[in-house]
Amino acid sequence: MIHPIRIAPSILAADFSKLGQEVRDVVDAGADWVHLDVMDGHFVPNITFGPDIIKSLRPYTDATFDCHLMIAPADPFLEAFAKAGCDILTVHAEAGPHLHRSLQTVRALGKRAGVSLNPATPESTIEYMLDAVDLILVMTVNPGFGGQKFIAEMEEKIRRIRAMVGDRPIEIEVDGGVTPETAGAVAGAGSNVLVAGSAVFKGGSVEAYRGAIAAIRAAAETGRG
Numbered sequence: 001m002i003h004p005i006r007i008a009p010s011i012l013a014a015d016f017s018k019l020g021q022e023v024r025d026v027v028d029a030g031a032d033w034v035h036l037d038v039m040d041g042h043f044v045p046n047i048t049f050g051p052d053i054i055k056s057l058r059p060y061t062d063a064t065f066d067c068h069l070m071i072a073p074a075d076p077f078l079e080a081f082a083k084a085g086c087d088i089l090t091v092h093a094e095a096g097p098h099l100h101r102s103l104q105t106v107r108a109l110g111k112r113a114g115v116s117l118n119p120a121t122p123e124s125t126i127e128y129m130l131d132a133v134d135l136i137l138v139m140t141v142n143p144g145f146g147g148q149k150f151i152a153e154m155e156e157k158i159r160r161i162r163a164m165v166g167d168r169p170i171e172i173e174v175d176g177g178v179t180p181e182t183a184g185a186v187a188g189a190g191s192n193v194l195v196a197g198s199a200v201f202k203g204g205s206v207e208a209y210r211g212a213i214a215a216i217r218a219a220a221e222t223g224r225g
């Protein structure tokens, strides 16, 4: 199944003093999804925001809220993130001992279930989860911070996941160090959702966001062939 290329800017790189406006601007500039990086200072060495802030952003757009939960445990908070207005809830495979239960909980809440893999986690970890997931997020940096360098070895992991997924309707998302320079390779390897934080927000204006999103999209479309 061929999904469209989707660009999902991460507001981790936005101006936190005006997040609502940033969400509105980045969607006006062509973002397909809004990527929300939730960090707990425990699973990852950084802290960002939780469900109350996401809830306060919800009125700013109808675009899909793609929530990346870098928290452990995740299960006690899934309902709060669902109620806050997230459309996709992605948990890390490394964040708890009962991944299948987490994914089932997300679907029971009426949301799309995603699973994320850290760079060191092999794709075989999710071999038996393929019918329980709607999205697989491949980390191409170590989670916790924006602006890090893309780990090129992850291209092969994306390729293997693409083959494993077969014709299931699973979206493959890539997160970390995505720029117009790396977008072609990750799309060519089989991912269709490209998260980009610093590459989109670095310009600081709607016009700059528009240019960056268009450049990443064009590179991805070319890379996909």
Ligand code: DX5
Pocket: 010, 012, 013, 035, 037, 068, 141, 142, 143, 144, 145, 146, 147, 148, 175, 176, 177, 178, 195, 196, 197, 198, 199
């Ligand atoms: C990292 C986050 C990413 C991050 C990407 O833990 O999951 O979504 O915002 O930032 P860039 O695009 O700057 O690598």
Ligand code: ZN
Pocket: 010, 035, 036, 037, 068, 175, 195
């Ligand atoms: Zn992310």
